[in-house]
Amino acid sequence: MLIILSILLAIFSWYFIEKPFRSKYRFNKNKIFSLSAICILFLSLLSVISMQDLITKSIYSKDTIAMELWERDKNIDNDTCQSYQYRLIKPEDSCMHGNNKIIINLMGDSHAQSIASYLEDESEKFGASVRQLTYTGCMPIINYRKSRNYESCSKYNDLVYQFIANDSSSEIIILLARWTANIEGSRYDNQEGGIERGSAGYAIPAELTVSEYMNADNKLELITNTITKSIEQLLNEGKKVLLIYPIPETGWHIPFHLAREIKIGINRTQPLTTSYDNFKQRVYRTHKVLDAIGENENLIRLHPEYILCDTFIANRCITQLNNKPLYYDNNHLNSIGAKMLSEKITSTLKSSGWL
16 A cells, blocks of 8 residues: 555656756746755744744743742832832831831841841731941941942931931831842852852951951951940940841852753752751851850841751751742842741740730
8 A cells, every 4th residue: 555655656746746846947046046045044043933932932921921920029118118229218207007106117238128028017916117327338337338339328327227216116226238248348249159240348357447457367356346336326325126047148149050950941849949968068157257246135147048948858958838939039039938927026026025
């Protein structure tokens, strides 16, 4: 049967394809080249359309887009409540999250800002409100400045400390910042391919010039004294201080990194994690600085790493949970991560009798 079919196809090909094509009366060189060019263009166009469809399905799949959108999962009050170099919000005009009599003063940089709305939700359960006193890239410490030109950072902190000292309702203080980047003057390298680009800028005691500090052999001692004196001032004023240690950095832009994995076909069975040992090495000196503040009945220390590291997976810090990121970039917690930290903050305040 196949032999007969092959013979019939050969006869058909000879009479209707090869013989007409060989005829010089029906086809000349110009027609042949023209038809060839048309066929090539048609096939090329078909290939481009097919490849574009394949690339679109691969790069912009529903799962890829959904993962990338986690970058937008930020504090909804990001633009209105945060001070920065060109906008200084006076403490008396700062955002108050909630209308309760008990006020928690949240002081810090963008790490503090990123949890503000979620801390409000958790604090509401205990009859407390949150006053947001945050400034981008600025530790909540007085008598210091950035090696970069952030003059309004120092001015802002002076205003906040004056306001807190004179406000009788401002009893509970939360201090949260990206301490390590300021103390080390560098961003994070997780030693597993996640390298955060750019410089962070040093925190420098106000009495020193940049060159004096950079040339000093006792940098850590100098900044330790500055941070210690600021927090001790709050304690001496009778304030209750919850000091939050560094939030684990990741090195990767978590939503983009996970989206990139989806694009190339990586299907995770375990969450994306980073080395806890590497993080501990990174924050070793920062912990020494913050540990230098003496014990005080009105001082509580909280370590976010105890939530994210060596808990779900041994000796690893998680960056996602149940296939959802915990960060919206490489160091700021998103709504899920912020809620986890906020729950720990309020439960700590409650168990300590502060709420």
